[in-house]
Amino acid sequence: MNPLLKAEDLVSYIGLYTILQGVSVEIHQGEAVALLGRNGAGKTTFLRTIMGLVNTRSGSIKLDGESIVGKPTYEIAKMGIGYVPEDYGVFDELTIEENLKIAMWKEDKPTLEKRDYVLDLFPDLKVAYKRLAKTLSGGQRQMLSISRALVNENKIILIDEPSKGLAPVVIERLALALKEISKSTTILLVEQNFALACAVAERYYMIDEGKTVDEGTIKELIEDTELQRKHLGVI
Amino acid sequence: MKLLNNMDKKTFLALGVLLVVLSIIPHFSKLSTITLISRIFILAVYGMSYDILRGYTGFINLGHALFFGSGAYIAGIFFTNFGNNLVVFGMAVIVTVVFCSLAAYIMGKIVLRGGGVIAAAMITLALGEIVRNIAERWRSVTMGADGLPFKIPDVFRDRIGFYYYALIFLIIMTVVLRQFILSPTGRVLMAIRENEQRAEFLGYETSKYKLIGLQVAGIASGLAGIMFGILNRFANTDLLSVQQTLNALLITLVGGTGTLYGAIVGSAFVNAVQNYLLNLRSVHPIFERWLLFFGAMYVIVVLFMPEGFVGLWNKYMKERRTKKNTKAIEKGL
Numbered sequence: 001m002n003p004l005l006k007a008e009d010l011v012s013y014i015g016l017y018t019i020l021q022g023v024s025v026e027i028h029q030g031e032a033v034a035l036l037g038r039n040g041a042g043k044t045t046f047l048r049t050i051m052g053l054v055n056t057r058s059g060s061i062k063l064d065g066e067s068i069v070g071k072p073t074y075e076i077a078k079m080g081i082g083y084v085p086e087d088y089g090v091f092d093e094l095t096i097e098e099n100l101k102i103a104m105w106k107e108d109k110p111t112l113e114k115r116d117y118v119l120d121l122f123p124d125l126k127v128a129y130k131r132l133a134k135t136l137s138g139g140q141r142q143m144l145s146i147s148r149a150l151v152n153e154n155k156i157i158l159i160d161e162p163s164k165g166l167a168p169v170v171i172e173r174l175a176l177a178l179k180e181i182s183k184s185t186t187i188l189l190v191e192q193n194f195a196l197a198c199a200v201a202e203r204y205y206m207i208d209e210g211k212t213v214d215e216g217t218i219k220e221l222i223e224d225t226e227l228q229r230k231h232l233g234v235i
Numbered sequence: 236m237k238l239l240n241n242m243d244k245k246t247f248l249a250l251g252v253l254l255v256v257l258s259i260i261p262h263f264s265k266l267s268t269i270t271l272i273s274r275i276f277i278l279a280v281y282g283m284s285y286d287i288l289r290g291y292t293g294f295i296n297l298g299h300a301l302f303f304g305s306g307a308y309i310a311g312i313f314f315t316n317f318g319n320n321l322v323v324f325g326m327a328v329i330v331t332v333v334f335c336s337l338a339a340y341i342m343g344k345i346v347l348r349g350g351g352v353i354a355a356a357m358i359t360l361a362l363g364e365i366v367r368n369i370a371e372r373w374r375s376v377t378m379g380a381d382g383l384p385f386k387i388p389d390v391f392r393d394r395i396g397f398y399y400y401a402l403i404f405l406i407i408m409t410v411v412l413r414q415f416i417l418s419p420t421g422r423v424l425m426a427i428r429e430n431e432q433r434a435e436f437l438g439y440e441t442s443k444y445k446l447i448g449l450q451v452a453g454i455a456s457g458l459a460g461i462m463f464g465i466l467n468r469f470a471n472t473d474l475l476s477v478q479q480t481l482n483a484l485l486i487t488l489v490g491g492t493g494t495l496y497g498a499i500v501g502s503a504f505v506n507a508v509q510n511y512l513l514n515l516r517s518v519h520p521i522f523e524r525w526l527l528f529f530g531a532m533y534v535i536v537v538l539f540m541p542e543g544f545v546g547l548w549n550k551y552m553k554e555r556r557t558k559k560n561t562k563a564i565e566k567g568l
Contacts (some may be wrong), residue, residue: 051436053432053436072435072440073432073435073436074435074436074438074439074440074441075440077435077436077437077438078438083436085433085436089430089433089436090433091425091426091429091430091433092429093425093429094422094425094426094429098422098425101419101422102422102423102426102434102437103437105438131557132553132557135557135561148437152438
């Protein structure tokens with residue numbers, strides 16, 4: 001089966017600095033894959049490169065067999081890649097309702113059903129539906145950001161460190177929600193929180209110094225404490 | 236109907252009272268006051284058109300007067316060459332809409348290629364000056380720096396009658412521009428204003444939306460220009476100048492950037508103050524230099540009241556609503 005998203009020997013740069021120096025990742029339809037690595041390993045840059053927000057020097061990225069390198073960000077998004085950035089990326093001066101409406105490309109029945117699905121998944125958003133995004137807690141903003149990526153028929157969702165800055169109890173709720181989402185959506189999850197990554201993903205890729213250094217199933221990683229210590233600093 | 240449904244009873248009542256007051260004002264006012272208020276109505280539309288750009292897309296257009304002045308000139312040229320009747324007025328409106336739409340398209344295609352806000356401001360400034368220079372040198376059509384006086388259709392000659400036309404113009408344009416802001420396109424413009432990159436990764440080609448915003452603003456500005464030309468029965472190159480663009484900027488700043496209605500308050504305030512200062516000329520000649528006071532006003536507003544009058548009011552109301560909602564949620568929990 002052809003992979004849904006395939007990045008091969010990806011090299012990307014910001015200004016004078018080459019950040020990714022050979023990242024290769026394959027994600028198949030329906031999978032939940034975690035991208036792991038220490039701080040500064042290049043995980044966020046990888047997601048931003050996929051979205052066309054960081055320049056690619058060489059290598060390829062294909063979605064459903066079609067190259068997306070060099071395409072503008074809006075076209076990549078329209079091709080079916082939902083992006084949940086690490087700073088949530090919500091519009092602070094708009095309400096939850098307006099944030100969701102902007103994310104919806106259409107207001108047809110399937111899209112409205114998806115909106116209702118995310119509001120059921122995150123009841124906090126339903127309660128605060130008319131509130132400005134800037135008045136929400138970090139957890140609620142994260143829920144809103146994920147919801148925006150879910151309201152369209154996206155083929156894959158890229159989620160960047162959803163647990164960042166959140167309280168443990170909120171992370172637990174988020175893990176449950178992401179697990180639920182992964183049943184119907186393909187996910188590429190960048191995460192520092194090992195427990196959350198293990199709760200959501202089935203496979204992982206390890207990135208270090210801008211290169212893919214390891215891959216396997218999450219089960220294997222859980223059993224290999226030496227690898228966890230080496231790449232993630234998990235003791 | 237949707238517009239009325241969205242309004243609460245208090246707002247509806249307040250607007251009704253305001254409309255009644257505005258309708259009877261001409262019967263109790265001097266001609267100079269009637270002309271001043273007509274000017275306020277027209278410049279409010281001009282301010283709103285600038286707010287669509289500055290307030291809703293974050294785009295600084297220093298050549299915005301290009302559209303306003305063109306509207307006035309097109310009206311003047313048409314009335315002078317084809318007769319001063321309503322059919323010609325209709326033709327002038329159509330030509331202004333087409334011209335402003337095309338000019339905005341060309342301006343957008345040049346400016347929205349990238350380069351940032353400052354580059355855009357500089358390029359639009361240059362484009363505005365090019366058009367002003369063309370108007371100044373094309374004497375056979377525009378009468379150059381002397382300006383173009385023209386006759387207007389009879390129906391607009393009566394100052395009181397024109398006051399009502401200006402009021403109707405303001406109401407129609409407010410409704411149209413408000414509906415534009417509330418439309419899906421308007422929502423995207425608001426998203427762009429807040430964070431362009433975020434709007435892009437949601438799948439929106441932001442330059443296309445900015446271009447639409449620029450065209451809508453250009454057309455609204457051009458129509459305001461026609462009305463302004465008719466009010467003064469005169470068009471000159473000052474209407475195409477940077478000073479005229481800065482007037483729009485001041486109107487939106489004082490009223491509240493990104494509020495739309497702020498331009499109405501801003502126009503009333505700026506024009507009333509300008510009129511008051513000019514009337515003080517007999518007290519001291521410094522008041523002839525009213526621009527000095529406007530410069531000071533600009534600095535004060537930017538430093539101490541960046542949200543403007545309506546912006547401050549909206550902020551207060553939003554905070555009150557948020558507190559109310561939070562309390563309701565806490566009670567529910």
